[in-house]
Each structure stands twice: as structure tokens, then as C-alpha cells.
Amino acid sequence: MSTNTNIIKSFFNRPLATPTDLPPQSAKSIGLMMNAILADVFALYLKTKNFHWHVSGPHFRDYHLLFDQQASELLAMTDEIAERIRKIGQPTLRSIEHIANLQRILNNNAVYVEPSDMLAELREDNQTLTFNLREAHNVTSQFRDIATSSFIENWVDQAERRAWFLFEAARMPDSSNH
Template sequence: MAAKTAQERQIAPLETPTDLKPEATKDIAAGLTTLLADMFALYLKTKNFHWHMSGSHFRDYHLLLDEQSDQIFATTDPIAERARKIGGTTLRSIGEISRIQRLLDNDAPYVTPADMLAELRDDNKQLAASLRELHGVCDEMEDVATASLLEVWIDEAERRTWFLFEATRGAQ
């Protein structure tokens, strides 16, 4: 096989070798890319609420949301790299995130602390459901490595949901 020229290398598609079927690569990479958009949306919303927290429980909520945003952000690189490892591609821009994210942004100038926590609780619950759905696709396509990662992220989303639920109990 002849060596490729620099021009051929620049236009060559990203072809990461994998033993997964092409349909699995396509479906799982697409699911991971949508998940990644949701993670970035949730990360930024969590940081937004962290930055704009107020009230009598400011310190506790501020620290809770900082911890949760760090955990959410820590998933982003493994999600993107998993899509690439199986032969797919992933996000390329903030515009792409805004087009495919399923979690809603919150651009309100003021949100009460109770509403912040309740919204993040619901978003994390929705995220856990999306993670489970993608896990089902991975099971069907026999991608145990992605499924294993998803199991950890499901547990993390459930823990965040639990903490946010408990923090909002007194507000109900």
C-alpha cells in the first residue's frame, strides 16, 4: 500500500477501526453525541445556577452545585472519546450543542434557589432516563464498553437527583 500524500491525509475520513457493526457505530455515536450536548447544557445550567445562587442556604447550595458541575463536566471528554473510539464523530461547536440538546436552557434573569434546585433535579432525572435509553441501544448492539460507562453515569445522575430532591424537600 502506497503512503498517502499530505493532501490525501487532510481529506481522508475519520476511520477508527472497530469490530462493531457500522449500524452500531452510527447509532451509538449519534446517541453519545446527543448525550454530550445534554451534558454540556446541564453543565452550563448548573454553573449558571451556582453563579447566581442567593438566599439563606447560599453557601451549601453554591458548593453543592459546584461539586455537581465538576462531576458533569468530567463526563464530557470520556463521552466524546468513546464516540471516536468506536469509529464515530462527535460535537464540533456550541451551535451543534444548541441544535441537538434535549435539556432546556434557563436564561431567566432571576430564579429562586428552590426553583433552581427543582429544575436541576428534573434535568438530572431526565438525563438518567436518556442514559438508560442509550444503554438499551448498547445492549442491543453488544457494546459492553459503552454500556459500562453509561452505568456509572446513570448512578451519578441518580445521586445528583437524590441530593437535589433532598435539598428541595423543605421548600415544598
């Protein structure tokens, strides 16, 4: 093998070494925790798209559009999370299997789900994501990772908003007001 080939081969086989001022163990802890968040977001994204594709009933259009908007928001988060993990020198998720091993948001493989159950399940999942994000914020704050903490604060707000919209969409009219 030529010297140039060895140099090129060693360059592409070296560990990811993005420079960061975070201590290595702090960056590793944050990277592991944020990969779990990333897995949760991918799981919630896919469930939200699943419900978007399979919703039916008298509120079809409203729920279909709501789920699509929320799925788009979740998908946008994935790149921000993955890039943040890479900025601190850590590797990100590499496969569906990796997501499945880390996710804490449960899948829903049911053939049919009542629209009201879709709303309730996605609301609960967004609340679970909010809880997990707050736990992640505790860690990033402890390690003084201000940038990741700042992202997390925005993601908490987004998850709370999604949960609120899902809650309001599921509310039944109050007959006492009529």
C-alpha cells in the same frame, strides 16, 4: 503542488477511520445517540454553572458548593463520552450550535431564579438525563457495545445521586417531628 504536500493534505482530509469491531451501522447509531447524550450533558453542565454563579439567599454557601461539585462531575463526563464516541470511529460534537441542535435539556436564561426552583429544575434535568441514559443503554446493549453500556451504568448512578442530593437539599423540615 508537490507529491509530499498532496500526501499530507489527503492524510488530514480523510474521514475519521478509528478501527472498531462494531458493525458500521451499529457504530453510527451509537455515535448519533451518544452525541445527543453529550449535548444534554453540556447543556446540564452550563445550566448548573449558571445556577452556581447566580444562586443567592440564606443557603447560598451550601447550594453554591453543591452546584459547583455537580458541574465538575458533569464536565468530567463530557470527555469520557466524546472519547467513547471516537473509540467507535464516530465524530463528536463540534460547536455550541451542534450542542443546541441536539440537546434535550432545556436552557434557563432567566435573569433571576429562586434557589428552590434551581434545585427542582436541576433535579428534573438530572432525571431526564437518567431516562435518556437508560434509553441509550438499551441501544448499546442491543448492539453488544459492552464498553459504552458499562460507562452508561456509571453515569446513570451519578445522575441519580445528583438528583437525590438536589431533592434532599430542597426538602423542607417536617414540622410533625418537632
